[in-house]
Amino acid sequence: DIQMTQSPSTLSASVGDRVTITCRASQSVSSWLAWYQQKPGKAPELLIYDASSLRSGVPSRFSGSGSGTEFTLTISSLQPDDFATYYCQQYNSYYTFGQGTKLEIK
């Protein structure tokens, strides 16, 4: 089974900050990596797929990069609506999620 590890588990930041979340896979997943945002009491929503493709309608301040075993999600300038929990997911071999990164207001 492929394990996905996100860091950090919690991130405190301010509106306007640039933040980066890292996701590491236990073996190569090529570019088959997605990022989801989840707000309290809501279902996850797709942000990025295939490591770097922005879903239509998602603000351009979100970007993804990486391939193989190391990936990043970057938010270029945090907005109040961005404080949420973020999950990475590999879909190279079945489906595995990272443990999540909670983005908190500093």
Add this chain to the structure above:
Amino acid sequence: EVQLVESGGGLVQPGGSLRLSCAASGFTFSNYDMHWVRQATGKGLEWVSAIAAAGDTYYADSVRGRFTISRENAENSLYLQMNSLRAGDTALYYCVRENSSSSEHFDYWGQGTLVTVSS
């Protein structure tokens, strides 16, 4: 507009059974692979099961042999039959659509139905 609406959750005793349903609308259901993903309260996401458009089925090790996924394309419905339920199966269960291209990311999620396994 794509909509996925789950139902069938509830309180069940350990060893009991429950059948979850997902009503799909806003897209051609028969063309898409579909999944169930669960989330225990305050925890992360766990993939549970998938069914391809062609009908092939897949399961996480934690539920294989106890859960059965199925679909009824004529009714635009997805199901999850859960038997021999355990306390560890307690979670919010999401119905999820997989993207139709070669990329298998999950593009739409329902709001979930809560399953509680407790005596």
